[in-house]
Amino acid sequence: EAQVxxxxxxxxxxxxxxxxxxCSQNMNHEYMxxxxxxxxxxxxxxxxxxxxxxxxxxxxxxxxxVSRKEKRNFPLILESxxxxxxSLYFCASSSGQGYSPLHFGNGTRLTVT
Amino acid sequence: RKEVEQxxxxxxxxxxxxxxxxxxxxxxxxxxxxxxxxxxRKEPKLLMSVYSSGNEDGRFTAQLNRASQYISLLIRDSxxxxxxxxxxxxxxxxxxxxxxxxxxxxxxxx
Numbered sequence: 001e002a003q004v005x006x007x008x009x010x011x012x013x014x015x016x017x018x019x020x021x022x023c024s025q026n027m028n029h030e031y032m033x034x035x036x037x038x039x040x041x042x043x044x045x046x047x048x049x050x051x052x053x054x055x056x057x058x059x060x061x062x063x064x065x066v067s068r069k070e071k072r073n074f075p076l077i078l079e080s081x082x083x084x085x086x087s088l089y090f091c092a093s094s095s096g097q098g099y100s101p102l103h104f105g106n107g108t109r110l111t112v113t
Numbered sequence: 114r115k116e117v118e119q120x121x122x123x124x125x126x127x128x129x130x131x132x133x134x135x136x137x138x139x140x141x142x143x144x145x146x147x148x149x150x151x152x153x154r155k156e157p158k159l160l161m162s163v164y165s166s167g168n169e170d171g172r173f174t175a176q177l178n179r180a181s182q183y184i185s186l187l188i189r190d191s192x193x194x195x196x197x198x199x200x201x202x203x204x205x206x207x208x209x210x211x212x213x214x215x216x217x218x219x220x221x222x223x
Contacts, residue, residue: 035213040215041215042200042213042214042215042216043157043200043213045210048210088154090156090157094211098144098145099145099147099162101147101159101162102149102157102159102202102211104156104157104158105156106155106156107154107155107156109154
């Protein structure tokens with residue numbers, strides 16, 4: 001089954017404790033992206049990647065890191081989480097061509113205390 | 114000005130009603146357009162793509178007006194299960210990047 005898998009689904013952590021949210025897709029998609037969603041602000045792009053070893057900042061990259069060492073994986077790293085990073089996070093992938101849609105993971109609800 | 118703008122709603126309509134949402138975009142070079150549906154606390158899912166000639170999928174009709182830079186979604190014979198947030202999505206001119214509107218919330222009441 002074609003899918004984007006994110007883990008964990010829920011995460012509660014404390015300020016400053018490094019964490020990684022994993023994202024994996026099995027569709028051989030070139031394009032992968034991370035979004036955060038906050039009430040009233042919609043989906044905002046954090047980072048995206050157009051292929052292996054190619055990453056770029058989205059609209060709200062501060063406080064986040066990503067890597068794309070393999071085509072299927074695109075982890076999101078918070079080196080020193082802060083309470084303003086409490087949010088709902090989505091990973092998504094696409095072939096990137098024309099009208100190809102984004103496929104989303106189930107989301108990760110992160111709380112930083 | 115936001116790149117993609119939507120009326121946040123909520124639109125509160127009775128079952129069986131027809132409801133329409135509009136979305137405006139600022140980049141005239143945008144090439145691809147979509148409507149996504151998002152249920153509460155769940156991931157967005159593609160509802161339909163929006164083609165230049167307009168397209169229909171059952172009770173849903175999408176239109177694109179390039180001259181005025183807006184897209185629309187029409188839902189006929191609303192069902193309770195249509196209650197969700199509808200996201201307008203625009204793809205840029207030369208990149209893979211998709212830009213999301215903030216969404217329009219629809220509530221269909223019995």
